[in-house]
Amino acid sequence: MAILTKAPRGTQDVLPSDSYRWQYIEKTALDTAAQFGFQETRFPTFEHSALFTHSVGDTTDVVQKEMYSFQDKGGRDITLRPEGTAGVVRSMIEHGTLNDALPVRASYVTSCFRYEKPQAGRLREFHQFGIEMFGSAEPIADVQVIAVADRIFKNLGISNIALEINSIGCPVCRAKYYEALISYFKGYSDKLCATCLGRLEKNPMRILDCKSPVCSDIAKDAPMVIDYLCEECAEHFDKVKQMLQEIGISYTVNPTIVRGLDYYRRTVFEFVSQNIGAQGTVCGGGRYDGLVEILGGNPTPALGFAMGLERLLLLMDTLGCEFPQPKRCDIYIAPLGKEATGKANKMVMDLIEEGFAAQTDMVGRSLKAQMKYADKIGAKFTVVLGENEIQTGRVMLKNMQTGVSREVCLGNDLLSAVYDITVSETIDQITEEYSSLLGK
Template sequence: MLTTRPRGTNDFLPQETEKWQLIEKILREICEEFDYHEIRIPIFEHTELFQRGVGETTDIVEKEMYTFMDRGKRSITLRPEGTASTARAYLEHKMSALPQPVKLYYMGPMFRYERPQAGRYRQFHQFGVEVFGSSDPGVDAEVIALAMAFYQRLGLTGLEVRLNSVGCPKCRPAHRQALQQFLKQDLEQLCPDCQGRYDRNPLRILDCKNPQCQKITAGAPTILHSLCPECVDHFAAVKEYLGMAGIQYQVDERLVRGLDYYTKTAFEVVVQEIGAQSAICGGGRYDGLMESLGGPPTPGVGFALGMERIFPTLATQGIELNPEKMLDVYLVAMEEEGQKKAFQLLMDLRKMGIKAEKDYMNRSMKAQMKAANRFQVKYVLIIGADELAKGTVMIRNMETSEQKEMMVADTLNFIEKAVK
């Protein structure tokens, strides 16, 4: 049926996009304050980028990617996340020559073939930040602080930062061996996905949402008990920096995140009020990502948040977004000559940067005044028969109901000063 959208996608109507624009504005303002700069990455990439960058044992690569062959017989994938693409751009454009660290942010649609449910869609929107070039644990704390600053500016409360370290290539082998030994006797009871992960990436078994797998892995050795001295020191420093930033956190030893590229720090921001899918933001450090893409060793850290998840969280907490009024002035006119004069005045106002609108449906003056009320404008400019004959405009202040009549040139000057 051509009058319905594909499953797992959304239409955002004007009254909704105004709220989206307000959220995007807040995100941009915070990024500017934190000295992060926007990057715009392609909607699709070569499939291998995500296979190597995200990890072949992840649910994203195994089950969820929108992959197709283009006309050149190349395997192309709609981006399921933003980090791999941003890392690719850093390498391709030799951004390592820039002053380090390079601090970037992006926002836009991502695509995953998932079962649609509340707050989870097949086309969804992410905002993310990535910092390349620094292994300083203070950067880990900074990206978490940026995420929390955004949520706090929206007025959200009851948020919890869950924090863990997933180690590094030095300390993971010991944990891998201990975890495999723990799971060995119950291997056949794990779900098929986790059975496949047992040899390839057993750490990902701890992230499985299957109740049977969660029961089996209860009490499994966590990587915190296997961390090398470098990872221990890094994790301690991250916690110290978070304390200095006034950010409370809870250490969650089972938190591993769903992507293979994470090393050391992993974190989520959760809010319990929105149901089972309680994580509204997640990220961590990925010091091995650049090498997996064929680049030189380059540390990195970042996060992504699902923008659709923001709205049910706001609604649950009773927070109403109030975008700025879209219009400053509404023009009301009668008869054909009055409509022409109003149109000329409308164009002049817009050239001055004033947000203005007029009636295009030949409504009565009463109906036009009702429209002006719906727009919640401060000023209405009226051009009736009397005003048209005298070359004037009646200016009505909609807040005070005061009216004054002015010549057209004086009207423009008055509105410019009043609005700006």
């Protein structure tokens, strides 16, 4: 029976008491991206396996070791999405979206699945926010995509996070770089892990991303791709750096960044924090100009990023970032007796119709137990409804924070009283926030 009441290893539940934190991050990310013109897209949880072997790359750890793949009842090879970009690209090609006015901009919040060792900030089912831009090969597109991530972090109150950038060139300059890498790593072929030995001829750059301590140590002195950029790629990268400086986004060039997926070209970047241990990369992305064509579409420059929501939450907790509290119960109606229960239910529905958050007893509690429950759910006001209140049409509206009660009539008088106090609180809150902004 225990297996029925325990989530699979590498997954986690988001409980009602915690979901508001996720909603805040997701809404902030989506709203910020929308300011830059990115609109939300949604796509399937599973795709044909070939989509990922063609896009992510059959020499990557994701494809070789981490994908959740299976055959469905029709004998089709299916994979739970290990990342978001490939699914978005497939969707854009299938529906002809890339024939619209360019650039096309899409954002998404999605779950992804990879079989890897669970640890803080890294799960087998994890969640990402991402954006993708199609149709611009210009450096300004790289800068604006980076700026979206930077603005999201600022809007969430995340500080002490560093942008690291690199260029991994294009197929032209990468061919020369591969020759240099192969020559270097062949000198250590007796020490490389079996996986990296298989990558040596086919895709030596993947060795730079190997998690093996031995391979990582060998890779420290490997040639840097930034030293092999062709003239066009070098000029593109210089322009990206210049434009980042112009809009005040600080960065560090990290020539070791190659990203873990094969589809990247030219600009790659990561936002890294030193506050959450080994899983310090909170956001990663870059340009993937050849992916649309690889998946069957017309040649279309493209780029984007993904940020892990679990890591964002971990980082925000570590930094002590504030989350807006979820909407509380505006008013709790405490009925006494069967007649009052029906009347209380009608009052709750009227209050909800007017836009208030209202609740009443559902389990036959005593009055004392109801008041404890109202306090536990954070109800702002309570009303006790018994036989006398029904006959007189008057109730006591109690402010649970101050303890002050006020007599009001049932119906519109009650609605007006709750409305007046709620509006007053909202005005006070807005005034406080505005004054805080003026003080910054």
